[in-house]
Amino acid sequence: MEIFEFYQYNYTGNKMTLIRVTGARKGIKNYLIFGTKKGRESTRDELDERIPFGNIDLMDEIINSIKSNRIKYHHMTLSLKEDMVDASIFASMLEDIKKILFSAYHPDEYNIYAEIHLPRKKRILTADGKSLIRLPHMHIITPNLNLLSNQAFNPWGNYNHNIAYFDAIQEYLNRKYGTISPRDSGRNDFTMQSNILQRSKGDVFLGDSAQFKSTLLCHIMDRNISTTSEFRAHLKSIGNHKTVNLGRANEYEAIKPPGHDHFINLRHNVFKESFLALSHHDKKEYLSALDTDSYKAIGSPRRTDDSIMALITDWNSIRAKEIKYFPGGLPKAYKAMGREEKLNVLRQKEIAFYNKIGASLSFQKQLSELDIRATLRLPRLQLPSPSKATGRRYDTAISQKVRNKQEFTKSQRAENIIFVERYNQVVDLEFLLQEMVDKVGLVRSKYQIAGQDSSGGPPVPSRRIRCGNRHLNAIDFLTQELRMPFGAALSTLKNTVERQSHFEANCNPDKYSPEPTLWRSFTMTRRSLRMRVLEEYRLELQRLRDCLQEERSDLDKEHSYRRFALYLNKMPRHFRELFLADVEREYQTRRTSQRFGDRQREFLLRQETLQIKDWALYQIFLRSRGDEQCVTELRRHAVARATLPDACFIKGTLSIIDDKKMISEFGCIREVLISGDIVYSQNGRELLHDQGNRLLIIDRVHGVPFALALAHKKWGYQHAVAGPEDFLAQVKQEMEGHRDVFHRVKKPIA
Structure with a gap:
């Protein structure tokens, strides 16, 4: 279009x-x-x-x-x-x-x-x-x-x-x-994606000369270059320099470094007199204002x-x-x-x-x-129902005012006020912020909670999130900062409270910033990978349709058999008609329910097909390669992980090893999950999950020997075992003959 x-x-x-x-x-x-x-x-x-x-x-x-x-x-x-x-x-x-x-x-x-x-x-x-x-x-x-x-x-x-x-x-x-x-x-x-103070990266400026400009800015700051003449002298010392439009309003410097075929134009403000003349402190203040990792709020009016x-x-x-x-x-x-x-x-x-x-x-x-x-x-036109997404009947200013009033009325209902007060008091704000990083791409560094006060700023009140000069509770953060409708915000808050005690958030600050070399490799296979995934979904949809057709056929056969059985039995006619009506009513009820369920399953599968976005394809690409670099990348971007209080673990430091030889010795199959966990299976049974810094034993009967061997390969004797008492006893029995490591076996996790 x-x-x-x-x-x-x-x-x-x-x-x-x-x-x-x-x-x-x-x-x-x-x-x-x-x-x-x-x-x-x-x-x-x-x-x-x-x-x-x-x-x-x-x-x-x-x-x-x-x-x-x-x-x-x-x-x-x-x-x-x-x-x-x-x-x-x-x-x-x-x-x-x-x-x-x-x-x-x-x-x-x-x-x-x-x-x-x-x-x-x-x-x-x-x-x-x-x-x-x-x-x-x-x-x-x-x-x-x-x-x-x-x-x-x-x-x-x-x-x-x-x-x-x-x-x-x-x-x-x-x-x-x-x-x-x-x-x-x-x-x-x-760019709007980078922090200028992170000068080691090459993506601060735009274009092919981004890395050179970043280095040049670093020279200005480190050597405290404060005049145009000093800056021009520095440019002459590192390459072929010229001044473009000398004496005009659009004057700027240009340089051709050794090994470059063309001049690099230095038009940005940081390469001009207005910036160079600032003191070193003022330069830092100016650059910090460009920091996209800090929250920018409306300031005071100026003359x-x-x-x-x-x-x-x-x-x-x-x-x-x-x-x-x-x-x-x-x-x-x-x-x-x-x-x-x-x-x-x-x-x-x-x-x-x-x-x-x-x-x-x-x-x-x-x-x-x-x-x-x-x-x-x-x-x-017939008056439409309000849109679920906007809450308005029409895209007009009047409809927007009606919607705002309805949202306010909903938030003031007595039952909602009780729920909001309860959730605001018990929600883990750090977990909530990390959930929003996963769902809406929140830039975590822009927001602070109590105990995470930014240098020089006032302390953040308890149970509040700092958004610039505002301190919002959880529900206001969702409705005002993330622009969720009140109903969706309340549901999100409820789900967060329910999840926070059963899941452990991934607090990696670099989530959803893919590693450049891996992304470039992915883009080379993106088209073919998308076609392959779409073909898999098409086959899955066809299998679903075949299965649904078989279920409908079984229901029709059962209906016919029950009717036939009633005609075989001798009974008064009016009794038979009552029984037939009951059979027909049950059949129609089950058929209607089945049709609804069939449509729902097919709809959900179609929705999954439509939502094959680049990020999902990137994760599929990483899983299919499954090497050390890809596993590390998947773990960096993983969502919250479920906590298992009664689980059996062998713990060590974060590491990845070459496991090909062990897989061959134990006859295992290796699979990488979207979370970065490496699953080892044997004869159709999951033995354990390698989560990087710990091994989660799934099958205690068959998985403990392999887990101990893998732990020894990863960490030597520098590991600890945690789990229920009977699991510790089982591990102790497996480790007979290695008494020098018995003291490393710990009590169950609290």
């Missing part, structure tokens, strides 16, 4: 601004609702909570009413770097954008629809194996139609010719609402520079009207005029425009009260 087509005015200029404008002819409604995008594996409802402003159906009808072949809508994306932004702040930004960007238009001239996307999934995996941190953003769509004049609606003109104005608007919003400015964050050349306000004033008074009334470009005679003359010409153009469409400026208010946009009526 065609989603977006980008045109000449598409955002291609200054990389500083985070306001991006594109345009296309179709597909925006499906994109907003379903998240359809090439290479994306998650749906919109999995990725984000959608909060609408306007009416998406009205917007779509206006777009479809445009019959010409021109761009049918403009799509503006407003992206922020903060981890969570309240919807009310986005709403205020939207009003400011309408007031400034559309200042040359009356509200009745355009339709606007906006949608805030607050991330439910905090991190996703890209096709090249990078972890992409997802942040709040807002989509603003305006159909390319002036509703009064029936002409094209393009309030920004040629976008690349007006970047200075849009940068000023962007910076005005940043200052007014206390959001992080692109001018300060340097986002234009950094807007006079130069920024001057550009906004100029936009409102002149430039916006020039774009509207001179769509083909400014005449030479107009360009030669002074400011007052231009204002007079624009005023005359404005009067002529509204006279032409039959409405004076004073009459516009009356038109707005009648709401001429209501002439584009939606078809009469």
